Amino acid sequence: MGALEQLVWPIPARLAVVALACILSAAAAGSVAYGFGFRYAASLGDTELANLKAEHAEQARIAESANRLQLLQQVTRANKTEDLLLDVMTRHAEEKRQLQERIPHVTTQYIAAPGAAAKPIPHCVFTAGWLRDYNTALGVPTPRPGTVAPTAEKAAWPATGTEAELLESGVTPADILAHAQDYGVWARSNLAQLNALLDLQEKD
Template sequence: MGVLDRLPSGLTTVAFACVLSASAAGSIAYGFGFRYAQALGKSELEALKTTHAEQALAAESANRLQLLQQVTRATEAESLLLASFERFTEEKRQLQERIPHVTTQYIPAPGAAAKSIPRCVFTAGWLRDYNTALGVPSARASAIAIPAEKAAWPTTGSDAELLESGVTPADILAHAQDYGMWARSNLAQLNALLDLHEKD
């Protein structure tokens, strides 16, 4: 026999009602607790999503600003570089216009009349050494080149190195202009790159 069988019938009903009531209360409390925890979890999740969205928006805004600053710096650097190239080109054009004037006549003394410049001879050996000093490979002709039929450089100490190269002072001046423009353009590019790197 069970415990309920030993109790009077009214008390059994009351005990059963208490057990049923406690079970219902526990079930209701569990339901309330579950819904409360669920609501609290959803609220915290929404708060976390909002925080993450705000952080992502702030990071995106900061990245966009940084990108725009980099684009602006790069555009400024490019503009300065292109302006330098244009200035170099204009200076070279002006120098080229003066080449015939300064390589064909001279004044022997102040107040004297202009005379034709005496012929200036540059030997094939001089041209070879000049190009070697500039880093031009000795096996081929350079911008200031000897004729195609004499493309091979004369060996050091041979009579061939004393032959006339055909290079004139005007050729050398034109080469110096090209070389100077090349060197100045490289320097301008390097400086622009260094400036851009320092700004970053």
């Protein structure tokens, strides 16, 4: 009996052993469960991250494709507009060439009445003051006082109210017509460019 009694532990000791065994089992089970849970959560996170990356990549691809298409459309419109402008410039240049050919005919002879013979146009005088005011109306700046100007320019810009503004400027009707042609081509070309730019902005 004495030996048997030595093997029997007191109840508090047995409870402590059982409690320790339970704690160790619970800890082991918790560790295993934690490991499974961690790996499962990591797997879910990796899957969601991969899905998110794929979604962003697809959105980027779609955006890039849309941007490329929009750029190609803009380039196509710009090229068409440029072709139209070049056609307009070519037409203006041809119109100017034809007008230049007619300048000598319409500035050297005239007919006083229907059926009369053509005769030389009388000398036409444009005063220096007239030329000054003509240039001023077109926005050509006047020479500033103290600046050195060529002789012809000095003659073309006399002071208002002086005798010099009544001198002959040397400008002929042919000169004025040639200038009007140049100015007309410049103005119509600017208008064509402005309209083309407005059309491009409306399409965009």
